[in-house]
Amino acid sequence: MKLSIRIAAPVMERLRRYHLAAGKHAEALSYVWARAVERKGEILVLVPHNAPLKLFAPDCFVRQTAGNVQLCPDVLNGMLIGFAASDFNCLINVHDHWFDETTTFSSTDDRDDLVFDRYLRRSFEPMLLQHPHIGPVRRIHNLSLVLAQKGVEARLVNTRSKRRFLKATKFSVIGEQFERPVIGIRGNASVADDMFTRQKDFITPDKQDMLANLSVALVGCGGLGSILAESLARCGVGSMLLIDDDELSLSNLNRWQGGCHKDIGQPKSKILAANLKRMFPALCVSALVSSLYATEAEQFLVGADIVVAGVDNDEARYFLNRLCLQYQIPYFDAGVDVTIEPDSPDFRARFFAIVPGVTACLECTQIELYQRQKTLDAYQDVVTAEARRNAGYVTEQPEISAPNVYAINQRSASLLGMELLNYICGWQPMATSILESWKSGIHERLSRKVFPEPPHPSCPICGYYAGVGDAEKLPRPRAFALAALQHLDGCIDVGSLSANASL
Structure with a gap:
C-alpha cells in the first residue's frame, strides 16, 4: 500500500x-x-x-x-x-x-x-x-x-x-x-542520466529527478497526442499513461508521429506505447484502449500527477476539467484549428492550463476556452435534451472531418511541452492561456503575472467539487451513457429513461 x-x-x-x-x-x-x-x-x-x-x-x-x-x-x-x-x-x-x-x-x-x-x-x-x-x-x-x-x-x-x-x-x-x-524513489527514466546532459544548464538535477518521478496521463493519442508523448519522454518524464479508443487509419498518417502503413487498424494508444518503449526502454508506459468516460479510464487518470490532453472536442475538456478539480490534478490542454478562408488558410495553435485552487477553471474563467452551451447540451439528461430538440432549440449537425496538418500539431505540442517544463522548473510565471495565429502573426500569452485569474468564489466546480474525490460521481455525456446502456441491455426505450438516467 x-x-x-x-x-x-x-x-x-x-x-x-x-x-x-x-x-x-x-x-x-x-x-x-x-x-x-x-x-x-x-x-x-x-x-x-x-x-x-x-x-x-x-x-x-x-x-x-x-x-x-x-x-x-x-x-x-x-x-x-x-x-x-x-x-x-x-x-x-x-x-x-x-x-x-x-x-x-x-x-x-x-x-x-x-x-x-x-x-x-x-x-x-x-x-x-x-x-x-x-x-x-x-x-x-x-x-x-x-x-x-x-x-x-x-x-x-x-x-x-x-x-x-x-x-x-x-x-x-x-x-x-x-x-x-x-521525493520518493527515483523514476525509471533517471537511470539514463547521460541522455539529459544537454538539458543540465537549464534543468537542475533536482528538477530532472522530479520529471523522472512524474506520472503524466495523456488523453488523446492522435496526431497531436503522438507528438506530445514523444516530446514529454525526451524531456525525462518517467511514467506515462496513454488513453485513446481509436485505431490508426490511412488518413492519420500525414500527421501521426511514428505511424507506418503496417500499423493501420491497430489501437493508437498501443502503437504509441510500443514506439515509446522502443525509443526509451527505461520509460514506464501503459496504454488503455478505452473511451475517456469509461470507469477504467477514470481510474487511470486519478493516479496521474498531471493530465495532458490532445483531444478534439469540448465534451472531453469539460469532463477533464471536472475530474481534475475533484482529484486535485493540474490539467494542461493543447489544440489546433485550421480554417479555410477565401484568400488563404489560417493555422491556429492553442494552449490552456488549469491548476486546481490556483487558476479559474473552464466553468468560471473569463477566457472563452470552449463552446459552453453546446457542451452543456451534450451532458443534459435524455428527457430535457429531447424536449429541447422538439422545441427547435437543438438541430442535428453532421460530423465533418476537420482539416489538419503535421506542422501545426508540432507547434501546439511545443507550446504545451515548454509550459509544462516551465511549470516544473519555475523559470517564469506560468501561462494559463496561449493563442497563436499563423496568418495574422498573433502570439498571445496570458501569464499569471499579467492575468492572475483565481477560482471564482461562486463557481460550482472550483467550490463544491474541489477535492471531493470519490464523494461525487463524475458526469458523463448523454451519448456515452446511452451507448453504455445499449451495450448492457441490447436496446433501450429512450422515452422510459428518468431525468438522471444519463448521468
Missing part, C-alpha cells in the same frame, strides 16, 4: 506561515480536514484550496515548548465535534520542527501519534456509530504531518493495522509551480 498526498498551495502557504514564522521559539499544532480516496494499492489524500484549516492561538495550548505541544482538551474536543459534523474523512494533525532544515518523525512524535490514534479508534469512531445524528458514520483516516524549514514528512497512523505507520511516497503541492517537498 502506498500513500500519496495532494495539497493546494494556498493551504500549504498558510501552514508554512503559521508553523515556520521567523523568530518563533516554540512548536505549534494545527489541523486540516481533508478527504482520503482508497484505490487499488494506494491511499490518496486530497487537500483542496478551501479545506478547513484550524490554527490556534497561544492560549489554546496546555503546553507549548521548543520540542513539544499539547492542546487544551476543550479546544481539541471542539475541533473534533466540528470534524464529526462534516463529511470529511481525513483528519490531518500538523506540527513543526522549526529548528531543523529537514526533518523526520521523532520518538516523541511516534508516541503522541499513537496515543491520538487510539483515541480516534476506541472513542471517536464508536461515538459516530452510536450517535449518527452528530455526523455521517465513516472510517477516519488519521494523517500526521511535520514541517521543517526545507522539508516535509507525512504518514498515516493506524493502531489497528500491523503496519502502524504508512509513510507518504508522494507529497505534491499543487500551485503556480509544481512542488515536491518529499
Whole structure:
C-alpha cells in the first residue's frame, strides 16, 4: 500500500506561515480536514484550496515548548465535534520542527501519534456509530504531518493495522509551480542520466529527478497526442499513461508521429506505447484502449500527477476539467484549428492550463476556452435534451472531418511541452492561456503575472467539487451513457429513461 498526498498551495502557504514564522521559539499544532480516496494499492489524500484549516492561538495550548505541544482538551474536543459534523474523512494533525532544515518523525512524535490514534479508534469512531445524528458514520483516516524549514514528512497512523505507520511516497503541492517537498524513489527514466546532459544548464538535477518521478496521463493519442508523448519522454518524464479508443487509419498518417502503413487498424494508444518503449526502454508506459468516460479510464487518470490532453472536442475538456478539480490534478490542454478562408488558410495553435485552487477553471474563467452551451447540451439528461430538440432549440449537425496538418500539431505540442517544463522548473510565471495565429502573426500569452485569474468564489466546480474525490460521481455525456446502456441491455426505450438516467 502506498500513500500519496495532494495539497493546494494556498493551504500549504498558510501552514508554512503559521508553523515556520521567523523568530518563533516554540512548536505549534494545527489541523486540516481533508478527504482520503482508497484505490487499488494506494491511499490518496486530497487537500483542496478551501479545506478547513484550524490554527490556534497561544492560549489554546496546555503546553507549548521548543520540542513539544499539547492542546487544551476543550479546544481539541471542539475541533473534533466540528470534524464529526462534516463529511470529511481525513483528519490531518500538523506540527513543526522549526529548528531543523529537514526533518523526520521523532520518538516523541511516534508516541503522541499513537496515543491520538487510539483515541480516534476506541472513542471517536464508536461515538459516530452510536450517535449518527452528530455526523455521517465513516472510517477516519488519521494523517500526521511535520514541517521543517526545507522539508516535509507525512504518514498515516493506524493502531489497528500491523503496519502502524504508512509513510507518504508522494507529497505534491499543487500551485503556480509544481512542488515536491518529499521525493520518493527515483523514476525509471533517471537511470539514463547521460541522455539529459544537454538539458543540465537549464534543468537542475533536482528538477530532472522530479520529471523522472512524474506520472503524466495523456488523453488523446492522435496526431497531436503522438507528438506530445514523444516530446514529454525526451524531456525525462518517467511514467506515462496513454488513453485513446481509436485505431490508426490511412488518413492519420500525414500527421501521426511514428505511424507506418503496417500499423493501420491497430489501437493508437498501443502503437504509441510500443514506439515509446522502443525509443526509451527505461520509460514506464501503459496504454488503455478505452473511451475517456469509461470507469477504467477514470481510474487511470486519478493516479496521474498531471493530465495532458490532445483531444478534439469540448465534451472531453469539460469532463477533464471536472475530474481534475475533484482529484486535485493540474490539467494542461493543447489544440489546433485550421480554417479555410477565401484568400488563404489560417493555422491556429492553442494552449490552456488549469491548476486546481490556483487558476479559474473552464466553468468560471473569463477566457472563452470552449463552446459552453453546446457542451452543456451534450451532458443534459435524455428527457430535457429531447424536449429541447422538439422545441427547435437543438438541430442535428453532421460530423465533418476537420482539416489538419503535421506542422501545426508540432507547434501546439511545443507550446504545451515548454509550459509544462516551465511549470516544473519555475523559470517564469506560468501561462494559463496561449493563442497563436499563423496568418495574422498573433502570439498571445496570458501569464499569471499579467492575468492572475483565481477560482471564482461562486463557481460550482472550483467550490463544491474541489477535492471531493470519490464523494461525487463524475458526469458523463448523454451519448456515452446511452451507448453504455445499449451495450448492457441490447436496446433501450429512450422515452422510459428518468431525468438522471444519463448521468
